[in-house]
Amino acid sequence: xxxxxxxxxxxxxxxxxxxxxxxxxxxxxxxxxxxxxxxxxxxxxxxxxxxxxxxxxxxxxxxxxxxxxxxxxxxxxxxxxxxxxxxxxxxxxxxxxxxxxxxxxxxxxxxxxxxxxxxxxxxxxxxxxxxxxxxxxxxxxxxxxxxxxxxxxxxxxxxxxxxxxxxxxxxxxxxxxxxxxxxxxxxxxxxxxxxxxxxxxxxxxxxxxxxxxxxxxxxxxxxxxxxxxxxxxxxxxxxxxxxxxxxxxxxxxxxxxxxxxxxxxxxxx
Numbered sequence: 001x002x003x004x005x006x007x008x009x010x011x012x013x014x015x016x017x018x019x020x021x022x023x024x025x026x027x028x029x030x031x032x033x034x035x036x037x038x039x040x041x042x043x044x045x046x047x048x049x050x051x052x053x054x055x056x057x058x059x060x061x062x063x064x065x066x067x068x069x070x071x072x073x074x075x076x077x078x079x080x081x082x083x084x085x086x087x088x089x090x091x092x093x094x095x096x097x098x099x100x101x102x103x104x105x106x107x108x109x110x111x112x113x114x115x116x117x118x119x120x121x122x123x124x125x126x127x128x129x130x131x132x133x134x135x136x137x138x139x140x141x142x143x144x145x146x147x148x149x150x151x152x153x154x155x156x157x158x159x160x161x162x163x164x165x166x167x168x169x170x171x172x173x174x175x176x177x178x179x180x181x182x183x184x185x186x187x188x189x190x191x192x193x194x195x196x197x198x199x200x201x202x203x204x205x206x207x208x209x210x211x212x213x214x215x216x217x218x219x220x221x222x223x224x225x226x227x228x229x230x231x232x233x234x235x236x237x238x239x240x241x242x243x244x245x246x247x248x249x250x251x252x253x254x255x256x257x258x259x260x261x262x263x264x265x266x267x268x269x
Contacts, residue, residue, distance in 0.1 A: 001060055001062075012122055015055075041072075045093045049069045067090035090216055091110075108122075132224055134226075134227040152253075160205045161188075161207035167247075207257065222249070
């Protein structure tokens with residue numbers, strides 16, 4: 001199935017204008033709910049997801065829709081999720097906790113999966129009105145702007161990034177991870193995977209180590225970062241499959257940089 005990236009960009013931007021931005025910093029208490037203890041959702045998540053799901057279904061009849069809030073509402077077991085057809089992955093408001101507090105960053109994240117691989121990806125930053133789009137084999141771009149290209153490697157002492165200290169739980173203690181993390185220049189958690197991937201792809205940071213992987217959070221960003229020239233692999237060194245429930249993903253400027261970071265964090269004291 002041929003997908004027009006610009007049409008999807010238009011759908012995402014329309015959703016931001018109609019369903020997300022009008023709610024930003026204007027949520028009433030009853031507009032913010034808990035899906036489970038500590039897991040926040042807002043009326044904007046539901047309304048944006050509904051619009052995106054309907055529009056993308058009309059754009060590609062027969063494709064599956066795997067969207068965060070519907071999956072949560074329906075109790076979908078991702079460990080057992082399988083699809084024999086093309087699939088849209090949707091996070092209507094990535095960074096919901098930030099959004100619920102009237103803070104940035106937050107993003108709308110969409111990916112199109114075919115043949116078990118992410119073929120197209122979009123991350124839209126509503127407040128900045130900026131969309132990043134990538135197509136497998138064709139690069140990653142800021143819509144209306146430049147192509148994204150990862151800069152050259154830097155040494156560990158100069159790296160800025162993100163570390164989930166439990167990402168290597170099976171092999172490396174949290175205590176060792178925290179000790180080794182002191183070698184990096186700066187660590188920061190934006191609490192919004194979409195924005196984090198944008199910062200990676202723009203070269204504003206050098207690496208991210210994630211633990212809990214959700215398809216709607218990491219599929220789009222992983223393609224965007226790869227197409228910008230970055231290196232992405234699971235912490236067991238296998239290729240990341242967005243529809244396979246796994247733990248631990250490391251994104252770095254190059255395979256060498258990936259190995260340097262992994263070895264620095266994991267080598268026994």
